[in-house]
Every structure is written in C-alpha cells, then in structure tokens.
Amino acid sequence: MERLAEPLNSMALVLYQPQDVVNVAAIIRxxxxxxxxxxxxxxPAAFDPYRIAGIAHHTEPLIERTRRFPTLDAALADCGLVLGTTGRPRVQEYPVYTPREAAREVLTRARQxxxxxxxxxxxxxLPNEALGRCHGVITIPTHPFNHSLNLAQAAVVIAYELWVAASGAASHPRAQGEGGASGATPDRVAHAGAAADPALAGTLPAKGPSVPGAGETAEPLASGAEREALFASLEGLLVALxxxxxxxxxxxxxxxxxxxLMRAQPTRAEAAALTNLLRHAARACSGGRGGNRSQP
Incomplete structure (x- = not known):
C-alpha cells in the first residue's frame, strides 16, 4: 500500500464552480x-461540510482537507499536467483521452x-476559458441514446481508473474483463464548438502526447503559475507589437x-526561457518601434 501513497496523493480533483452539494458529497465519497x-x-456555490458528512459517511478527514480557491488559476498554480473533462468538441484543438488513457498519463506525471x-x-x-488551462481533455465513451453523465458519475469513473492504474487492480482475477476489451481508437483531436458540455460523452477519443514509462524520468512540466506567467508575457508582446x-x-x-503551447506541454525550463524571451521582445518593441499597427 505504501507504493500507492505518493502518486495518488499527487492527484488533485478540481471542481470549478460546483452547484450541487450532493454532487460534491458523492465525489468526496x-x-x-x-x-x-x-x-x-x-x-464553490455548494459546500456544506455538515451536510456532506451526512451524505458521504466516514469521510470527515477528506472533508477537512478540502480546500477552496477564489480563482481557477489559484487552484492550478502548483499543478503540472492538467486534463479537463468534457464531451463537446471545441474551437481549439486538444488531445483527447479516454479515462483509462488519461489515468496512465496522469500516473506517470504524478510520480514527479x-x-x-x-x-x-x-x-x-467547463467554459472555454477554463479549458484553456488544460493540456488535453478526457471524454467518457457512452451510448449515443443518452450520452450525458452526471458530474459525480463522471468523477467516479475517472477516480476508479486512477485507482486501477496506481494499484494494478485490473490484474486481479476478479477484475479481468471489467469494462470490456479496449480496441484501437483512431488518432484524432477534438474540434470546434462554443460551449462546454456538462456531461462527459460521445465518441471514442484519441490518445494524447505520450510520456515516459514507469522506468523513465520525464522533466517536470511548467506549473500553473509558470504557465500563466508565460501567457502574460505573450500578451505583453502582442500589446507591444x-x-x-x-x-x-x-x-x-x-x-x-x-x-x-498547452499541446506542446512545455517543461519548467522551457516555459522560463520562453517567458524571458517574450518579455525582452516586448521591451524592445515598446522602446524601439511604436506605430499604429492594428493586427491582431
């Protein structure tokens, strides 16, 4: 059991503006x-520790550890890999994972x-602005007749896959055959769509970028705070240009x-180098070349 503590404790579930305390309680359970x-x-619009404890029995320590953040950037500030949950296609392109594929990638990164x-x-x-904080998206394949999943249901599926990936539970005889055989999925990327689907649903997704295996070492990805510093420097350059x-x-x-840049999954060193370069470029543009350029 000791071997599970480190990777699982490095995995955060982040609920953006949850509305139903029952769903929060179900996710805690x-x-x-x-x-x-x-x-x-x-x-959070729905956080009542007393009521949650009455719904999700024997979870008081987890309820006490639950943290509340005023902004999404604050909640993700110390996180490397971030995967969002959605089923509807987007304007921007994102690598798409099934929960099982996502669990493998998350587990690899969670070791670091x-x-x-x-x-x-x-x-x-998730609104598109929140999806912009993600390296990829997770979609749960469901029957097309009724593809929508409740928030808590989706969280249970993903939590189970994280546990299986971390514990090797799928190799237990009782687990053989659970979930059915997983066939090859086409390599593709999610496209177009203006708003987030509250459910995780739809078609079989493609694998995202690969990461080193269990015996290899990957460079840590830039944290949320480091990524936002990079994007702020990029905005500063556009303003200067x-x-x-x-x-x-x-x-x-x-x-x-x-x-x-999120698809590229910049490391901490890469994000720092890009941030410094963009800041220097913005200063050079502001000091040397003004003008009335109007694009973009």
Whole structure:
C-alpha cells in the first residue's frame, strides 16, 4: 500500500464552480473509495461540510482537507499536467483521452509533480476559458441514446481508473474483463464548438502526447503559475507589437497561441526561457518601434 501513497496523493480533483452539494458529497465519497486525498473547489456555490458528512459517511478527514480557491488559476498554480473533462468538441484543438488513457498519463506525471483533473459546473460544464488551462481533455465513451453523465458519475469513473492504474487492480482475477476489451481508437483531436458540455460523452477519443514509462524520468512540466506567467508575457508582446489592436482580436490570438503551447506541454525550463524571451521582445518593441499597427 505504501507504493500507492505518493502518486495518488499527487492527484488533485478540481471542481470549478460546483452547484450541487450532493454532487460534491458523492465525489468526496468516491475519492475516499479510490484513495484520492486532494479535492479543490473553485468559487464553490455548494459546500456544506455538515451536510456532506451526512451524505458521504466516514469521510470527515477528506472533508477537512478540502480546500477552496477564489480563482481557477489559484487552484492550478502548483499543478503540472492538467486534463479537463468534457464531451463537446471545441474551437481549439486538444488531445483527447479516454479515462483509462488519461489515468496512465496522469500516473506517470504524478510520480514527479502534482497533477489535476478539472471538472466543470453541472449546468454548463467547463467554459472555454477554463479549458484553456488544460493540456488535453478526457471524454467518457457512452451510448449515443443518452450520452450525458452526471458530474459525480463522471468523477467516479475517472477516480476508479486512477485507482486501477496506481494499484494494478485490473490484474486481479476478479477484475479481468471489467469494462470490456479496449480496441484501437483512431488518432484524432477534438474540434470546434462554443460551449462546454456538462456531461462527459460521445465518441471514442484519441490518445494524447505520450510520456515516459514507469522506468523513465520525464522533466517536470511548467506549473500553473509558470504557465500563466508565460501567457502574460505573450500578451505583453502582442500589446507591444500592435498597440492599436482590437482587444477582442488579441484575445482570439491569445486563445489560439495558448492552445498551441498547452499541446506542446512545455517543461519548467522551457516555459522560463520562453517567458524571458517574450518579455525582452516586448521591451524592445515598446522602446524601439511604436506605430499604429492594428493586427491582431
């Protein structure tokens, strides 16, 4: 059991603006069932420790450890890999994982640094701005007749797969055949769509970027705070390059560039180098070449 403590304790479930205290309680119970200990609530509209304890029995230590954050960036500040949960395609492209594929990738990264699985609010799911904080998305394949999953149901599926990946539970005789055989999935990337689906659903997703195996060492990814510093320096360069540009067009350009850099999964050293380069470039542009450029 000792070998499980480190990777599982490095996995955070982050609930963005949860609305139903019953769902929060169900997720806490699932985390207790599957050995997860780090729950983070962002701007929670539904957190009542007394009521949660009455719904999710024997979870008081986990309830006490649950942390609340005023912003998503604050909740992800110390996290390397971040995977969001959604089923609807997006304007930007994201690597797409099944829960089983995601669990393997998360486990590899969790041996080195804290990682996060991000869930959106029940009614509308993760907004595109929140998905912009993610390296990829997790989609749970379901029957097309009724593909929507409740927030807590989705969290249970993902928590189970994290536990299986960490504990090797699938190799136990009783677990053989659970979930069915997993066939090859086509290599593809999620596309287009304006809003987040509150459910995790749809088609079989493609694998995201590969990471080193259990016996190898991967460089730590940039933390959330380091990534946001990089994106702030990128915005500063765009402002310096196009001082008369439209804020709306600049936001669109930033969203595209953010998605590109998140797919690249920059390491801490790479993010620091890019941040410094962009800051120097912005200062050079501001000091040497003004102008009325309007793009983007």
């Amino acid at each position: 699932a985390m207790s069932n599957f050995g997860l200990a780090d729950l983070r609530l962002v701007e 640094q804290r990682v996060a699985i991000l869930f959106g609010p029940e009614q509308d799911g 196009y001082p008369g540009g439209s804020p709306a067009r600049r936001a669109q350009a930033l969203a595209r560039l953010r998605a590109l």
